[in-house]
Amino acid sequence: MLTAPPAAAEQSTVEEAADPVRVMPLGDSITQGGSIGGYRLDLGTKLRAAGRTVDFVGSLADGPSSMPDRNHEGHPGWTIAQVDANVVNWLRTYTPRTVLLHIGTNDMYGSDPGGAPRRLSALVDKITAQAPNANVFVSTIIPIRFADATVRNYNAAIVPLLRAKGAAGKRVHVVDMYPSVPVSDLPDGIHPNAAGYSKMATTWFNALNSVPGSVGDPQQPQPGGSCTATAQVTGDWNGGFQAEVTVTNPTAAALTGWTVRFTLPGGHTVSQLWGGAASGSVVVTNAPYNGVLAPGASTTFGFLAAGSGAPALSAATCA
Known part of the structure; x- marks a missing residue:
């Protein structure tokens, strides 16, 4: 997927947790994920289970109250241009080490879907200029039931643009999200259900694990001090x-x-x-x-x- 009598308890010493890696989920309503927390719910669970200490960051917080980490920058209805107009301030405020970008869905049924790849390229350039040391994972967008040809054209156009940025030394990584979510997991033709979001989480997780340092190193408990x-x-x-x-x-x-x-x-x-x-x-x-x-x-x-x-x-x- 990725290119580029009750007895007293005795508590043993636990390794001090490392500073969490700040990860910014960035995009539109598919990143926001509605009341179920989108892909962020399962992705956070997978990362914690793998011993990764991460902190999702952003100005918004959504998902079930039981969700341990609800922050993100997923803005329902937003286009690439709207994210572009705000992203520098978000990057300055939250200083993420890793960015997960899924954007372009709302551009597909806007007035200029053909110009969306150019707008995405400019947005990614703005992100890498503001945060040159951050790993920026940019995914192809998932299907739209009623605009599949337009989505495919967009995805086909952005992949070489993004790969060229990685080849030029920028920390830009392409994640092929489109095949991860079947149309059958899109109840309204646009937004995934819980099964679809879980599949997105798996694709993000695999991509993050393929880039050393993007979500830190797994925490290793000290011998004899793990429980x-x-x-x-x-x-x-x-x-x-x-x-x-x-x-x-x-x-x-x-x-x-x-x-x-x-x-x-x-x-x-x-x-x-x-x-x-x-x-x-x-x-x-x-x-x-x-x-x-x-x-x-x-x-x-x-x-x-x-x-x-x-x-x-x-x-x-x-x-």
Whole structure:
């Protein structure tokens, strides 16, 4: 796609997160994405899961309230010329390291679709002049059901213009978005549904990953310092007790695999365990289905312990 009794929890040391990479989603209503947050919702999720610390920037904020990062510069109904008239101020204000530009849809049914490639070229030149060190990803636009030939002509014209800028040393990267979204994912013929936006997010994500530094480097947790474990006794009876352990990933990077260690009271052994695999007294590793934890995510495992004496657990450690 791209060219150019409850036991106390013990928290281990977590690597300090790097400064987030400022990414500006730039364009029209397809960037704004309506109430579902457009491609920005799934793209943010993919980047965080890949250990990328990014901050979407812009003067607007849209999407569901649960969306962690809602900022952007997607202006519904805007043409290339309208973005061009405002982009320098936005770049000065938000200083993005990376720009994601999808623009031209509204020009396709305007008065001069034939001049749109020239206008886009001038806009990209303005962006690279104002922010020469930023990576500027410029995509072909997605289909329009009732103007497909016009869209295809526009996309065919802009690709060589953009590639020439990259060949001249500008940090301009072409992303072929057009084939990513089928017309069947455009309920009104213009704007994607959630499935279409998710496909756009995948294409952006793959393009960003292909350019080193465009979204920083994945955060690597320090050895032995990637998760926390909170253990508690949830029930007891004469001859045993039940306990539950919550494993949490507090880092900015996705966690793949975890190991929790704790000890049982003398004479107790684990008689049954779910949500993990146990060995020793006691080491529990993740089950196949719960080993991957996104940033901030948690999972639990539980067990039954048999033995005499009061129920208790040591402080649990996690790595």
